[in-house]
Amino acid sequence: MAEARPWWEAATIYQIYPRSFQDSDGDGIGDLRGITDRLDYLVDLGVDAVWISPIFPSPMADFGYDVADYCEIDPRFGTLADFDALLAAAHARGLRVLLDFVPNHSSDRHPWFVESRQSRTSSKRDWYIWRDPAPDGGPPNNWISDFGGPAWEWDAATGQYYSHAFLKEQPDLNWRNPQLRAAMLDVLRFWFARGVDGFRIDVLWHMIKHADFPDNPVNPDYLPGSGEKNRVLQLHSTDQPEVHDIAADMRAVADGFAANGQERVLIGEIYLPVERLVAYYGDARPGVHLPFNFQLIEAHWDAAELAQRIAEYEAALPPGGWPNWVLGNHDRARIATRVGEAQARVAAMLLLTLRGTPTLYYGDELALADVTIPPGRAVDPQELREPGRGRDPVRTPMPWDDSAGAGFTTGDPWLPLNPDYSTRNVAAQRDDPASMWTLTRALLMLRKNTAALSVGSWHSVGGEGPVLAYERREGDTRLLVALNLGAIPVEMHVPQWAAGYRPLLSTLADAKGPVDGLLRLRGNEGMILGTTA
Structure with missing residues (x-):
């Protein structure tokens, strides 16, 4: 008898940016009750799990990725009772719920950091990364924040610098400290005990720094405009060997809550080349279940390059390692912007027919594009520090219908709506057999009902x-x-075993199967072929 697969291998995950999904109280910001109200939509679409970006108390310096309390809910989003109600409602519908765990850094307003900076002898001083100045009085080394500028902030009261890989309001936690490590693993236990099905782990590869804090080497291939952080190679500030012990400890916590088919899943955010990415599956000890694979985000939209990347990724997976794929997220340009709306349909077919667990970013089922943010409306700290690199355009509200507020809010939305929301919205696309929404749903249903697509080789x-x-x-x-x-019709020779196949699904209407061993694909057409048996 075949061993049962964990639920997440055949699942499709749907990422929700909670500020932008559904506002239930008219303040212009999405919330937990709003997500609960839209769960039936997710069931109808055909996804299996939702990943909710951070909902913990936060000053919102980085919109939730600066956590002030890991075991509570920010009042903007609701209460713990609201979260418990969402979780129960999701589980009642067969949906799994994943939260966003932010372990590399906290908010500078977290009680731990407030205590840490009181004095050099504080009981929590070593819960963060403090260093003496360099001999010239400047930062301890040349590390650069991912948001630009030095990755060190001077604290005059105690005469030391603290490390921050991102904003100065996001001090780095010191995972070499066993007490901090235990406290953060207890955070996982707190949410698992509430019934959470897993976590996406923010910037997992950042979590340990070189113990001696040497300078990072200068990047000889630095291109102006690519981001100040790229002036150096993050050799000593990221992807240190000890990070794999942390991943293994997190995995052990997750596995400790797995019982009766209720496996908990850990997904690690890791922007690294494939050969380094796959190390996060673990070796002597298991690591995260799914180290996020960003190949489709990083690649040029070119058939030969994509074919090579897919093959290399498949070949690099360790024994038992399950693949995963993603086209977009809250940090990167939307797929419809990167490749155009016509090719976004082909991209959806690619995402949902590759082997492995796909993650679908909210709004991509509508071919939502990046939204231009008018002057004065930008709120993303990355845009405010490095103009032109902001992430607001991919975080705009979900358009549900053509009413004022697009069905997202009865108030003023926190970011502008997509300008075409009167026609590009859920209500309009659900009634259109040729829409992106209808195609996405058909792909999800075919994937769900066809083992060759969901778990096949x-x-x-x-x-x-x-x-x-x-x-x-x-x-x-x-x-x-x-x-x-491409946009030009092409012909391809189909393998002999597929010569008699017919289209099961196409990105375009009125698809035709192979004739005399040749398959004609129209411009911007993707096709899944099989038999009726």
């Missing part, structure tokens, strides 16, 4: 020109996925 099929093609196989079932990444 992946095999490359030689494409030609702009065509990316591959096989998905489970048992006797074989499917052919053929994607035209």
